[in-house]
Amino acid sequence: MQSSLLLRDIVIGMSDGLTVPFALAAGLSGVVDNSNIIVVAGIAEIAAGSIAMGLGGYLAGKTEQDHYKSELKRELEEVEKVPEREKQEVREFFEQIGLSKEIQERATEEIATDKRRWVNFMMKYELGLDEPDAKRATKSALNIGISYIAGGIIPLLPYIIIHTSTEALKVSIAATLVCLFVFGYFKSKLTGVHPFWGAVKVMSIGALAAGAAFGVASLF
Amino acid sequence: MQSSLLLRDIVIGMSDGLTVPFALAAGLSGVVDNSNIIVVAGIAEIAAGSIAMGLGGYLAGKTEQDHYKSELKRELEEVEKVPEREKQEVREFFEQIGLSKEIQERATEEIATDKRRWVNFMMKYELGLDEPDAKRATKSALNIGISYIAGGIIPLLPYIIIHTSTEALKVSIAATLVCLFVFGYFKSKLTGVHPFWGAVKVMSIGALAAGAAFGVASLF
Numbered sequence: 316m317q318s319s320l321l322l323r324d325i326v327i328g329m330s331d332g333l334t335v336p337f338a339l340a341a342g343l344s345g346v347v348d349n350s351n352i353i354v355v356a357g358i359a360e361i362a363a364g365s366i367a368m369g370l371g372g373y374l375a376g377k378t379e380q381d382h383y384k385s386e387l388k389r390e391l392e393e394v395e396k397v398p399e400r401e402k403q404e405v406r407e408f409f410e411q412i413g414l415s416k417e418i419q420e421r422a423t424e425e426i427a428t429d430k431r432r433w434v435n436f437m438m439k440y441e442l443g444l445d446e447p448d449a450k451r452a453t454k455s456a457l458n459i460g461i462s463y464i465a466g467g468i469i470p471l472l473p474y475i476i477i478h479t480s481t482e483a484l485k486v487s488i489a490a491t492l493v494c495l496f497v498f499g500y501f502k503s504k505l506t507g508v509h510p511f512w513g514a515v516k517v518m519s520i521g522a523l524a525a526g527a528a529f530g531v532a533s534l535f
Numbered sequence: 536m537q538s539s540l541l542l543r544d545i546v547i548g549m550s551d552g553l554t555v556p557f558a559l560a561a562g563l564s565g566v567v568d569n570s571n572i573i574v575v576a577g578i579a580e581i582a583a584g585s586i587a588m589g590l591g592g593y594l595a596g597k598t599e600q601d602h603y604k605s606e607l608k609r610e611l612e613e614v615e616k617v618p619e620r621e622k623q624e625v626r627e628f629f630e631q632i633g634l635s636k637e638i639q640e641r642a643t644e645e646i647a648t649d650k651r652r653w654v655n656f657m658m659k660y661e662l663g664l665d666e667p668d669a670k671r672a673t674k675s676a677l678n679i680g681i682s683y684i685a686g687g688i689i690p691l692l693p694y695i696i697i698h699t700s701t702e703a704l705k706v707s708i709a710a711t712l713v714c715l716f717v718f719g720y721f722k723s724k725l726t727g728v729h730p731f732w733g734a735v736k737v738m739s740i741g742a743l744a745a746g747a748a749f750g751v752a753s754l755f
Contacts, residue, residue, distance in 0.1 A: 334587040335555075335580070342579025352567065355755050356576045359562025359748040360555070366744040367554040374736060378726050385727070412660075413652045414645050422642060425634050432633045440632075440660070506598050507605065516594060524586040528579040535575050 332466025552686025
């Protein structure tokens with residue numbers, strides 16, 4: 316579970332990290348001869364993107380925690396103050412999954428004998444909320460941010476080494492498409508998609524984004 | 536439900552759209568005098584970012600649909616081939632929520648009388664999967680992509696009008712921070728966060744990303 320969450324963060328960060336700086340650099344290659352300006356723009360983008368995604372992930376995690384806490388507090392209060400209404404909600408759950416009136420009634424009475432269990436039941440099955448891990452938000456922010464940086468460095472490296480932007484572009488396209496393919500392959504394996512076609516899709520999105528950036532930039 | 540999904544897409548697209556092109560433009564303002572190059576870089580970034588995010592959202596939606604379908608097929612087969620094992624899984628669900636042996640048994644028998652209901656129950660409560668809306672993936676891609684573009688145009692507009700990048704930067708900072716605050720305010724209201732502090736946080740992430748991009752770009 317822990318490692319699958321880490322992999323999810325890496326996938327989120329790296330898929331945008333490989334795609335957006337790559338496409339930005341490709342777009343600028345159509346209008347700027349000098350690689351330096353592309354490297355600076357790429358690095359600025361990586362800094363901006365990793366912070367926006369990392370802190371975005373952090374905020375989303377914190378919001379999820381706060382939301383869980385406030386709902387938990389509300390359920391705890393309601394179980395004390397309006398137990399009959401809360402029992403009715405448990406009953407409705409059992410009705411909706413298709414149990415008979417008698418079993419609905421008896422199952423509800425059993426759940427309601429233990430308040431902690433009752434509240435946990437309501438949180439999970441009435442509201443669909445799982446308790447979020449308190450340390451996740453921070454870890455997730457770091458994982459996503461670092462993955463974005465790691466992904467973003469790959470398409471930029473050729474521009475750092477080669478000073479003619481059109482030459483650097485060729486190497487960047489080759490290197491990034493290979494990385495997108497490998498990345499897409501493992502991502503697809505994780506999510507249960509056919510690895511080869513999943514990899515082709517991920518690579519196509521990168522190519523399309525780079526093509527669009529190149530086309531749009533050339534128009535101006 | 537439909538409108539809350541639309542709002543979620545807008546929030547996803549616009550929060551990165553307002554932040555990343557803003558930060559990229561700010562970063563480049565520290566090293567390039569001419570606004571034109573910043574406008575081109577910004578537009579290339581918006582093209583790349585909107586495609587990466589939009590198509591990324593589309594792929595994620597499609598993957599979710601495929602995953603649901605393949606799991607549904609597997610559950611349908613298992614209910615036919617190994618009904619006792621599947622009944623045991625239903626029983627374990629009722630055990631884990633705290634029901635007595637007798638009610639576990641009777642509830643399981645009731646669920647298992649209707650195969651369609653049984654499979655739906657397993658999908659939802661054993662696997663935690665809701666049936667995804669087939670048209671969502673395409674809609675979501677468009678919503679996120681367009682929101683990214685709408686968000687990204689705001690920080691770039693000053694550079695289109697003003698030709699000295701340091702002057703344009705000032706206007707861009709003012710306009711974007713105001714927009715991030717307003718956007719953060721409504722986003723926080725939607726997610727149940729304190730609107731004022733939520734808005735301050737969203738604005739701070741944008742400012743931090745822009746500051747980091749400016750700092751990093753100036754180093755090169």
